[in-house]
Amino acid sequence: MLRYTLLRILGAIPTLLLVIALAFLMVHAAPGGPFDDERALSPEIEANIAAAYHLDEPLPKQFLRYMGGLLRGDLGPSYRYLDYTVSELIAIGFPYSMRIGAAAMALALLIGVGAGTVAALRQGALLDRIVMGFSMIGISIPVFVVAPVLVLLLAVKLHWLPAGWTETGDLRRYLLPVITLALPQIAYIARLTRASMIDVLSRDFIRTAYAQGLGTATVVRVHALKPAMLPVLSYMGPAIAAVLTGSVVVEEIFGIPGLGQYFIGGALNRDYTLVLGIVVFYATLIIALNLLVDILYGVIDPRVRYR
């Protein structure tokens, strides 16, 4: 297992290098530069600015400069937020993105697994249809529609929750973003759980469990839940990635200083270093999460053994 983990980590290095090189080429291939503006500058000022930020150097040299910085753990200065470095921005933004993402995942798991299990037990009944109907809506209505509707209802009309990010520590500011972000994940997880649970409940060992005289609740909790969770578990990797990156829209609507907002702002303003920094950060994170899920799989499912 340790050997497997080490091999996986070593194998991730070329992947990461490829991601960095591709991202570097792509951001620089986009037309325009970070300091272009409707108020075009004189050639002298433009040259000053290019020199100050090393944008006048040939691309290979800029790449080597970037890689050199990366080896020292330096992600470079941001061109969009001139007073901040990329590392500082990630340090500011990631905790917000992570809190919102983690809370959304927790909510999605609690409600999704619960609703999916209930729907599976009442397969074909009204309750099942209601759950599946809602999950269909959750999957098909995009976040940028759900968010304003929730804001209009809960913040503007009812004044229960803040409509946007507040600078004070008011915890209620997290609720609308988290709910908005969790809705599609609740829907996915509910459908996954339902399908998997129906499959597991028809197995022989469940019939044996019932034959032992156990009640439905005990059968589900002790025997069915664990095997039924396997598809949900493998969905967790992509789901966490989807929540982290999918928070882009949510962060912009609610004005949350998260990585998603920095990423979009960086891309639109050709902030090469900020975009690259976030790509490197997320690529590392996603590789690590996938590895973690694979290892967890081995722990939960006795049939999977790594050598």
Place this chain on the structure above:
Amino acid sequence: MKLLRLVPLLLLLSIVAACGGDDASNLTANTLQRALPTAPETLDQHKARSTQAADILRDLGEGLVGYSPDGELVPAAATSWDVSEDGLTYTFHLREGAKWSNGDPVVAAHFVAGVERLVNPATAAFYAEFLSDVARIEAPDDSTLVLTLTRPTPYLLSLLTHPATFPIHTPSVSEHGDGFARPGKFVSNGAYQLHAWVPGSVISLRRNEEYWNNAATSIDKVNYHVVVQDTAELNRYRAGELHITSTVPPDNFAQVQTELSDQLHVAPYLGVYYFGFNLSRPPFKDNPGLRQALSMAIDREQLTTKVTGRGEAPAYSWVPPGTNNYEPPALSYSAMTQAERNQVARNLYKAAGYSEENPLRIELRYNTSDTQRRTAAAIQDMWKETLGVETTLVNEEFQVLLANIRQGDITQVFRSSWIGDYNDAHGFLKILESDNPANSPGYQSDEFDSLMRRAAQQTDLASRRLYLEEAERVMLADHPTIPIYFYVSKHLVSPEIEGWGDNVLDYHYSQHLSFKAAQ
């Protein structure tokens, strides 16, 4: 199985993680909540380039001259000034007892240091050439500042309200280098000081107790919230979280006009929305008749009432009305009805060699946004209807559009705008001078250039104005651009707020505002 028992615990932990981490102070009393449509790129006054950064910097810092709520020039860091007879030497007398937020006195040398840092290539300042007409800046003593100009610059005083010309606290710049513009380091000389800054989210200011006019500042704290989406901004205003919005969404404008009319402030703004022609390539190169035809066929009244619909004024000149000491000349056809204009436009279109069988086929480029798309589509329709022009709409991301305009290769007609940095006609006209980097159509006219040069040599304001007006008249007759409408500023201002004044520059210093209840 053991692991599964951990799941509820993990869930609980992540919920706790989601909740913790912020201090729970909820003190919002006497705090002004303002909105910004985009995050400022920096609060370093010399590296800043956006109007958002300038708005905040006018709260934090103070130049020699400032503006009243109604947009009148008023003494600020300087109490008075003398101008030499030839208009080339300005002597400013600085305010006695003015202090920085750390208690240091504000001296003339700080203004000199500011200008030196502005023009230093190592600073890489966006506005490095903002004071290019200033030949020398000297501080004979701590309270006197002398500016010597290369040519008369009647708008010098309005330049000196711009944050790029503010003084700089030399000790903190030498101590922190380029990182001085951060909370805890930023020493400011205006009514407020920088308290906290979460990039992309909120910038918090606190009253500067050392400010010379601190007694007149009513509001203790100011928060600038970055709210990118205009509908989200309106929602936050309606939820009572913002006192002042930066705009009003086009789709909600009519509703706001009826429901919140007492809080809506729409005022003329020194900015022109225009379409530019690429004058270096066919079909528009050496073809003023065709350019005029396209300009005349745009029904600006229809466009501003039915499409943009937020109080914009139809544009028949390049320099916006309301510009200081200036009366913009109008396009030759502005007195005609639209039907008459269309008739002349059709004749010009035919004279340029186009017809129903041989229509003009062009691409119109604009930056991706809903408002831009609607305006472009309406004009596409007007050109098709009146002239039979086949227009292809090309929407591009803003940076791509800028690159394409600049390259001048595939671009034919493009949408653009110009916002005045200071209240003077020169600021608008200069960008069409042959060698100006912002001359995106590539307009070249010896006559226009020479009139602009002559205007620059005048010490007499009246004759300078005549030259500038004549230059604009010459330029308008060449149709290098199609001025479409003049912008308006649009804000919702909470009924709790007093001291708000509408002005053409759209400057609203927080120090002029107060809460009604606080008085």
